[in-house]
Amino acid sequence: MVLGTYKEVVAARSTDKQIQKLAQDGGIVSGLFCYALDEGLIDGAVVAGPSDVMWKPEPMVAMSSDEILAAAGTKYTFSPNVWMLKKAVRQYGLEKLGTVAIPCQSMGIRKMQSYPFGVKNVASKIALMLGIFCMENFPYESLRTFISEKAGVDFDLVEKMDIGKGKFWIETADQTLSIPLKETHGYEQNGCKVCLDYVAELADVSTGSVGTPDGWSTVFVRTDAGETIFKQAVEAGVIETKPMDNVKPGLGLLEKLATDKKTKAMKVIDERKAMGLPVPFKGSAEKEDPLANV
Amino acid sequence: MAEEKAKPRIGYIHLSGCTGDGMSLTENYDILAPLLTDMVDIVYGQTLVDLWEMPEMDIALVEGSVCLQDEHSLHELKEVREKAGLVVAFGSCAATGCFTRYSRGGQQAQPNHESFVPIADLVKVDLAIPGCPPSPEIIAKTVVAVLNGDMDYLQPMMDLAGYTEACGCDLQLKVVNQALCIGCGTCAMACQTRAVSMTNGRPEVNSDRCIKCGVCYVQCPRSWWPAERINKDLGL
Ligand SMILES: Cc1cc2nc3c(=O)[nH]c(=O)nc-3n(C[C@H](O)[C@H](O)[C@H](O)COP(=O)(O)OP(=O)(O)OC[C@H]3O[C@@H](n4cnc5c(N)ncnc54)[C@H](O)[C@@H]3O)c2cc1C
Ligand code: SF4
Ligand code: SF4
Ligand code: SF4
Numbered sequence: 001m002v003l004g005t006y007k008e009v010v011a012a013r014s015t016d017k018q019i020q021k022l023a024q025d026g027g028i029v030s031g032l033f034c035y036a037l038d039e040g041l042i043d044g045a046v047v048a049g050p051s052d053v054m055w056k057p058e059p060m061v062a063m064s065s066d067e068i069l070a071a072a073g074t075k076y077t078f079s080p081n082v083w084m085l086k087k088a089v090r091q092y093g094l095e096k097l098g099t100v101a102i103p104c105q106s107m108g109i110r111k112m113q114s115y116p117f118g119v120k121n122v123a124s125k126i127a128l129m130l131g132i133f134c135m136e137n138f139p140y141e142s143l144r145t146f147i148s149e150k151a152g153v154d155f156d157l158v159e160k161m162d163i164g165k166g167k168f169w170i171e172t173a174d175q176t177l178s179i180p181l182k183e184t185h186g187y188e189q190n191g192c193k194v195c196l197d198y199v200a201e202l203a204d205v206s207t208g209s210v211g212t213p214d215g216w217s218t219v220f221v222r223t224d225a226g227e228t229i230f231k232q233a234v235e236a237g238v239i240e241t242k243p244m245d246n247v248k249p250g251l252g253l254l255e256k257l258a259t260d261k262k263t264k265a266m267k268v269i270d271e272r273k274a275m276g277l278p279v280p281f282k283g284s285a286e287k288e289d290p291l292a293n294v
Numbered sequence: 295m296a297e298e299k300a301k302p303r304i305g306y307i308h309l310s311g312c313t314g315d316g317m318s319l320t321e322n323y324d325i326l327a328p329l330l331t332d333m334v335d336i337v338y339g340q341t342l343v344d345l346w347e348m349p350e351m352d353i354a355l356v357e358g359s360v361c362l363q364d365e366h367s368l369h370e371l372k373e374v375r376e377k378a379g380l381v382v383a384f385g386s387c388a389a390t391g392c393f394t395r396y397s398r399g400g401q402q403a404q405p406n407h408e409s410f411v412p413i414a415d416l417v418k419v420d421l422a423i424p425g426c427p428p429s430p431e432i433i434a435k436t437v438v439a440v441l442n443g444d445m446d447y448l449q450p451m452m453d454l455a456g457y458t459e460a461c462g463c464d465l466q467l468k469v470v471n472q473a474l475c476i477g478c479g480t481c482a483m484a485c486q487t488r489a490v491s492m493t494n495g496r497p498e499v500n501s502d503r504c505i506k507c508g509v510c511y512v513q514c515p516r517s518w519w520p521a522e523r524i525n526k527d528l529g530l
Contacts, residue, residue, distance in 0.1 A: 004530070005530040059479070077495070078492075078494070078495025080477055080478060080479025080482065080492040080495065081478075082478045082479040082480045082482075082483050083479030083480075083482040083483045083492055084479070085483050086483045086484075104476040104478050104515065105478045105479070105480075107478070107515035107519070108478040108479070108480030108483075108513070108514070108515040109480070110524045110528065111480075111513065111515050111519070111520065111524065112480060112483075112484065112513055113524075113527065114520060114523050114524050115432065115435075115450065115513075115520065115523075116431045116432050116435075117423065117424050117428055117429065117484070117509055117513060118386075118424065118425040118426060118427075118428065118429060118484055118485075118486045118507065118509035118512075118513065119429055119431075119484050119509075119513065120318075120321075120429040120430060120431065122483075123429075123431055124431070137476070137477070139495065140494060140495070189476065189477070189495075190473040190475075191473060191475050191476035191477075191516065192476065193473070194474065195476070201530070202524060202525075202528060202530070222528075222530060223528055223529060223530070224529060277472060278468065278472055278474070279474075280474070280516050280517060280518055280519040281519055281521075282519075282521075292521070
């Protein structure tokens, strides 16, 4: 259960060459959104779009494949995507909305769907939530510190950032630099320290890079809605898959990282409780499974 | 013939509110007719039922806050508490005071009608459904949960009966200050007056727009977290 409930887990990637080029990993998010748009399964998707400031994303409603692709790639800082959902429904008039969400964003969305106190006409319009794995996120100024101060690279030259193999990677047109993840400690967002979800356990389909080789993604198909769309996309040849058992490093690494994240967060939660600080999740003593996302 | 289960008797009590909560209830077009004919009896309520004497009720939906200078309102609220099994603070005015928190008297024709408080300041409240107004969906879900005796679903609303001093500044005090904010933007999405925007991944509240409805904090995933319910709703 450390990876949440799921129907199927596979290694997968988009078969579209352009998506492969622009995407962070296997292009599952962009590939599935483009497919869902083409097929009319969604009429728009909230994604982390570009802003005037380099690497500082802004939530946007994408209604074409071009707009989906303009937002491809991971930005390791805040993009309050949930904020845009109401606008997408009210101002853009969308009826079948897609959205990409890191685990904590999916929590905001799912809670709103189960308890829509002041939120009229939004809960039922969310047709496809694609979750992405997340170990932690960083304030924008933290990113600047890694890139300008620690790696000594001009922000405007950065073409891709990635976390993997214990390092924070920075790619420009002509070089690839890295800083050890150890040096990023202390720069994470504080709220991440109590986060109990690594693999977007509440999404319809969740995906991330860990577990599969470069250019591929690990994909969990979780809900009925997610299964329907993912299967269709595979049958249409938009996504190609391989069994998870055939790829390296495989599910084992993912289980280890998810367990580490939850164990660490549980410790912080217990410390906070001991100090009398609020924690939204139930205490460890009250839990049957201390690693469950509750 | 199977014995018919008694239908819950529901009353709608209108204190210092705007009828918006009642309107939101009626926006459940698709379930309203079967609900009213087969599932519940609306036994009391101005705008709904022509009845002067307040009857016994299983559930009283109380809309609006209470004016401390209005004898009639005070009396009515006390009477509701005596006659209803469950008292529900229906909408943010009843639950948190909402924009009547800004009342300060000095207006014709009752310049001394100055002080408005959420109903829980005066009587015991069993459930709160904040929202200005609460969405038609949450009203429908609550009614269904009451009909099914689904106390698990209602538990957060019972807990919210104690959340009377609501404000947009709760986001800062109870989430950001407590190292819990994750910049998801749910609060900004939920705010019904667009008082919340996101700056550098943190909520920024325009206090001139805030009406103290409490919805932003209530919807924040870091205020309370109904894990079991969400998994159930998703079939996970
Ligand atoms: C903060 C953060 C931390 C992550 N940590 C891990 C990790 O520890 N392990 C792991 O395996 N994967 C992690 N990922 C996920 C990984 O980097 C890829 O996003 C994921 O594999 C999807 O790749 P893709 O090729 O399918 O997506 P693409 O087709 O490239 O699309 C990515 C989508 O994510 C959206 N997006 C980008 N940045 C953000 C953001 N900050 N907030 C919300 N949405 C955003 C984009 O708009 C786009 O729609 C993390 C992602 C983020 C944003
Ligand atoms: S670690 Fe958790 S709280 Fe932090 S950004 Fe990722 S999903 Fe959100
Ligand atoms: S809803 Fe999200 S952004 Fe708003 S206060 Fe809560 S955690 Fe922060
Ligand atoms: S900020 Fe908005 S949602 Fe929060 S209490 Fe004020 S008006 Fe209500």
